[in-house]
Amino acid sequence: MSLYRTDVISVEEYFQIRESSEELLEYIDGYVYMSSSPTIKHQRISGRLFLCLGKFLEGSSCEVFHAPMDVELSSEEIKGTKIVIPDLTVICDKEGFTAQRYVGIPSVIIEILSPSNQSHDLITKLNLYMDYGVQEYWIVNPMLNSVMVYTLNDKGMYEQHDLKIDKGTISSKVLQGFRVNLEEIFQD
Template sequence: MYALADYIKTELINGVEYDMSPANIQHIRIQRRLTMIIGNFLQGKKCEVFAEAEVRLSPIDHLIPDLCIVCEPSQVKDSHIEGAPDFVVEVLSPSTRRKDITVKKDTYERFGVKEYWIINPKEECIEVYRLNEQGCYYLDNLYQNFTPDEWERLTDEQKAEQNLSLKISLYDELEIQVKDIFEM
């Protein structure tokens, strides 16, 4: 109980403060796995991955995404990221779900984050949003993790429609297996 009393993390979105609760273990595992996969791939490359770094989009918009990629080194300051990352991931939690899929998504879109992933641990699915030429997000694809039993119940046609791996638009050669994100 004492650790929670000392836990103070706040986001500022459009001038409104939002307190953040500590993440649950499933959330932390997903975040860690994805950070490791992407971080290993980015070794020696220009872009860098950050977990829970403060991102200052404007004086009234300071967010803390679960994970982000920044490809412009000048944006990386000692205490925060200055400006929009190229890529952002939010892992849904019961306490942040509504904010992540509405307010934060709209804010990332408004500031030009090129790609936004919403990971739902409970449903084991990932929504991938990308910016179009007009600067608006569109749902590029939905990725689902399947248990062996769920997979066996699908028809051959349904199996053919599934995408079991996904790529970050920044790097076509980085292919991530959906199951690797949710693997326990």
């Protein structure tokens, strides 16, 4: 993920840019970040996880969404505007939906790394999601065939709940009973 512009702009300017651009753009405290197009492997992984989550969540109050969908992180304790486009988002609190985006704090966010966005997802977004109180954050690394699952502890800090590489079953702590086989997710 790279900076779309190097200057600080207002959220209103960001929305103007978004209206005239086909790019996937995120807005974090005045800076606009641009995502590159996902790879075929990225899209396969995203699709498989989306189907697994959709099936698991059937009949529940939670719903899964795939990119591109804007999520405006919102908390009374944190100033500034942060609009991100997670690869997959599980939302259980439906009050935050607007016609254009979700405003609030998702229950689970899944990001699939690309060579160009690793530091953004591993550092910037991990800290952002933790600060806002996203209960669970999955980082899927297609280059290593690994999945790391972080969950918030009682001090509001992420701790690693699960980590698998190449094979095995990864599980969610927040979505009780949700498990995914890595070999199925990473198959070509």
